[in-house]
Amino acid sequence: MTARRPLIAGNWKMNGLRADGLKLVEGLIAHLREGDQPFDMLVCPPMTLVADVAAASTASTLLVGGQDCHQNEKGAHTGDTSAWMLKDVGATHVIVGHSERRADHAESSEVVKAKAGAAHAAGLTAIICIGETEDERDRGEALAVVSGQLLDSLPDGATPDNTVIAYEPVWAIGTGKTATPDDVAEMHGEIRKKAHEKLGSEANRLRILYGGSVKPANAEELLALTDVDGALVGGASLKVEDFWAIAKAAG
Numbered sequence: 001m002t003a004r005r006p007l008i009a010g011n012w013k014m015n016g017l018r019a020d021g022l023k024l025v026e027g028l029i030a031h032l033r034e035g036d037q038p039f040d041m042l043v044c045p046p047m048t049l050v051a052d053v054a055a056a057s058t059a060s061t062l063l064v065g066g067q068d069c070h071q072n073e074k075g076a077h078t079g080d081t082s083a084w085m086l087k088d089v090g091a092t093h094v095i096v097g098h099s100e101r102r103a104d105h106a107e108s109s110e111v112v113k114a115k116a117g118a119a120h121a122a123g124l125t126a127i128i129c130i131g132e133t134e135d136e137r138d139r140g141e142a143l144a145v146v147s148g149q150l151l152d153s154l155p156d157g158a159t160p161d162n163t164v165i166a167y168e169p170v171w172a173i174g175t176g177k178t179a180t181p182d183d184v185a186e187m188h189g190e191i192r193k194k195a196h197e198k199l200g201s202e203a204n205r206l207r208i209l210y211g212g213s214v215k216p217a218n219a220e221e222l223l224a225l226t227d228v229d230g231a232l233v234g235g236a237s238l239k240v241e242d243f244w245a246i247a248k249a250a251g
């Protein structure tokens with residue numbers, strides 16, 4: 001059995017002015033300094049705060065990431081940010097293919113794959129998000145949709161050291177609904193099985209996070225599942241004590 005260190009990642013989405021973000025990070029760092037923790041903790045603030053949060057975290061174990069990157073290194077892409085720029089200001093990770101970007105910006109798995117490849121080239125770990133809609137689940141297509149997204153979004157050169165997968169059923173995001181532990185266990189098992197097609201036995205080291213209304217009340221049950229190696233948390237990552245309680249559930 002391969003030991004995988006849990007990753008507890010917070011996606012702040014489009015939330016947080018400078019003072020809020022820095023206060024949140026200060027609270028998390030204070031907790032991290034309480035002692036060695038059996039998990040990695042990552043925050044992904046909005047682009048405006050990545051540099052400040054990274055600077056505030058340098059003397060701690062808190063990791064910092066972006067919420068998206070462009071697939072190119074530089075160029076005429078107004079409003080976009082490259083993986084190299086994130087790396088330059090201290091990020092170590094970047095989320096790609098979040099369902100909100102797939103929906104709001106029509107990002108296909110092909111684009112997500114290119115973004116993950118750019119993240120790797122820049123020296124960042126890509127957190128590739130995959131997940132089915134409620135209609136797809138109702139039609140019995142969840143496993144097929146998620147497997148397809150996984151295989152289509154994983155770039156060549158992906159390894160468990162530069163890639164994390166986040167399974168986020170779209171219908172569970174920000175809704176208070178969570179997939180049942182049985183559904184999550186089945187999906188994560190399937191994702192690992194499919195990952196073997198691309199990564200071979202290295203897939204046993206791949207971290208697969210669950211995301212979708214994770215909160216202190218359900219974290220322990222979800223994080224105890226065999227193939228759940230952490231969480232990608234939205235709303236509850238905006239409160240120090242809630243996010244910390246979720247992380248502690250991983251220990």
Ligand SMILES: O=C[C@H](O)COP(=O)(O)O
Binds near residue numbers: 011174212235
């Ligand atoms: O990236 C995080 C997910 O979209 C989950 O968000 P949520 O915890 O607010 O449901």
